[in-house]
Amino acid sequence: MCGYDAVQRLLVVHQSAPEYQSRITANHGSIRFYDRAYSKKTHYLSNTYIHHEQGKRVPICIDGQDFPSVEHYFQYCKFVYALKDDAEPQLVQQAKQDILMAERGRDASVIGSPKGSHYKKLVDPNKWKKVSDCVMYRGVYEKFKQIKVLKKELLDTFPCVLIEHTPQGGDKFWGNAGDDSGLNLTGQVLGKVREQLYKEQTHHYSCV
Template sequence: MTIYFYSTRETPYGCFSNFSRHGFELDGLWWTTSEHYFQAQKFVETDRAWFDKIHGIATPREAATMGRNREHPLRKDWEQVKDEIMYRAVLTKFKSHSDLREILLNTGDELLVENAPNDYYWGCGKDGSGKNKLGITLMAVRKEL
């Protein structure tokens, strides 16, 4: 069986979304969501003020929008480190919340797929041909836990 997830409103798998409001401490800061952490990391070395704004922004949707703003320079190694940064955020989130960890572990060895129609890297895309990197990350975290 394949478990599809996308919206934070989906029960019980909405917590798999990076927009789920399950905060954690990582790199000495409290992060409201894994989306906040991921998007801010794009600018940690290049624009600390923008990093700080993303860190403190109210919603994960705003953090995502800010992280996609190319008026601010990305760290040079972003393409090489983004998967590991996502892994660290997701692992920390699930280590920090026993209820979420239980949901993830209860998926057993099922395939996890982010059913994001407009995302062909982190999700499966509209036609299912995407790389599903968030689903793969969650399965790797599940294995580690």
């Protein structure tokens, strides 16, 4: 229910439900997001988003470590789960520290990126490919599970399709490449997390 072809199916299934009619109509069946410059309203869906409450950052805590954003967690995990056998421990530790200290999610992405980063020699691309989907899912799930206001915002997007709308020619794997030709895996992960959180919420209410 997260790909582009799902838009029309969602419209058909939910268009008669009063609680969804206005939401679907207002968004034409989909909600697009990228960075703050693209849309302040939907920026919270982005992996680079850093949440603040009362002027203070609200971190995401995973396995006892605080991360400013999902992007920080995602890049950090490259140096946990996908190291080359000959990776130098001291350099690995420095890479993780630099990511944690990155001011913005986009800065963390640059540090962990295989393009130009002097840390790229530490990461085995094949190992990372095997685990990156699971890492992404966990990061997104923990973000919306832990930060209640964001959880409500995400649940309130249902049944709209979520699309990471990158710049034209941008990421074709995690995003939509700017023209909906990309796989939009970030949007698909968000859709799966939304579904899981909804199931957990309804189960909780049924047990109260």
